Amino acid sequence: MNFESFTLLAATDDLGVEPAARADADGLELRMDFADEPLAQLDDYDGDLPILVTNRPTWEGGEAADTAGRLDALETALKHDAVTAVDLELAALEGAGDHDAGRVADVARDHGASVVVSTHNFESTPDRDAIVSRLERACDRGDVGKMASTAQSPDDVLAMLGATRELTADGEQVATMCMGAAGRHSRAVAPLYGSRIGYAPVDPADATAPGQYDLATLRTLVGQLQNDG
Numbered sequence: 635m636n637f638e639s640f641t642l643l644a645a646t647d648d649l650g651v652e653p654a655a656r657a658d659a660d661g662l663e664l665r666m667d668f669a670d671e672p673l674a675q676l677d678d679y680d681g682d683l684p685i686l687v688t689n690r691p692t693w694e695g696g697e698a699a700d701t702a703g704r705l706d707a708l709e710t711a712l713k714h715d716a717v718t719a720v721d722l723e724l725a726a727l728e729g730a731g732d733h734d735a736g737r738v739a740d741v742a743r744d745h746g747a748s749v750v751v752s753t754h755n756f757e758s759t760p761d762r763d764a765i766v767s768r769l770e771r772a773c774d775r776g777d778v779g780k781m782a783s784t785a786q787s788p789d790d791v792l793a794m795l796g797a798t799r800e801l802t803a804d805g806e807q808v809a810t811m812c813m814g815a816a817g818r819h820s821r822a823v824a825p826l827y828g829s830r831i832g833y834a835p836v837d838p839a840d841a842t843a844p845g846q847y848d849l850a851t852l853r854t855l856v857g858q859l860q861n862d863g
């Protein structure tokens with residue numbers, strides 16, 4: 635996955651959804667922190683879609699303990715040919731937590747995999763300049779800078795879309811979305827402003843974040859809006 639154009643990922647904790655995702659997804663996001671035996675799942679995987687692996691620590695809204703083992707698991711996952719991208723938290727790359735995530739980025743590059751550097755806010759959305767500044771730091775450390783914030787108003791979504799457009803115009807690769815009910819439509823609209831990655835569960839009951847559309851719906855929405863252009 636090079637993310638040179640919009641890439642829609644089926645977000646999941648179960649690689650068994652791959653056949654059902656093929657019609658609408660460009661790849662899978664395996665949320666290793668949500669999954670049962672994620673490395674065994676990767677050992678058994680024989681699907682067609684490429685995989686981005688994420689192992690989100692508890693301090694960034696996930697379920698993985700902040701241990702060296704969390705990063706070790708990502709490094710082991712990167713040894714699988716189907717794994718062509720990895721998500722690393724900006725905070726982990728900038729020294730938060732107890733372990734240096736930079737070693738995972740090095741392994742990713744050794745395997746020709748893309749590095750998505752992510753940052754999340756489950757309470758609010760910063761102003762546009764703060765979004766730009768934080769995403770620039772993320773872009774400096776990987777191939778795509780990603781922000782998922784929580785919108786409380788249409789103004790929050792406007793700030794995220796404006797930042798997305800600004801950074802894209804500057805030549806940066808970003809992935810942006812606003813979580814929650816007020817931000818939900820940004821998942822369909824942000825790609826028109828340059829966002830490179832979307833996340834959606836095959837089954838809406840299996841959402842990995844607030845406000846996600848199901849995969850088929852998001853593919854339809856983005857496709858129709860892109861065709862309107």
Ligand SMILES: O=C1C[C@@](O)(C(=O)O)C[C@@H](O)[C@@H]1O
Pocket residue numbers: 645663665688721752782811813833834842843844846
């Ligand atoms: O960081 C992201 C984005 C996301 O939180 C979303 O809002 O769709 C979903 C997560 O699975 C993914 O790792």
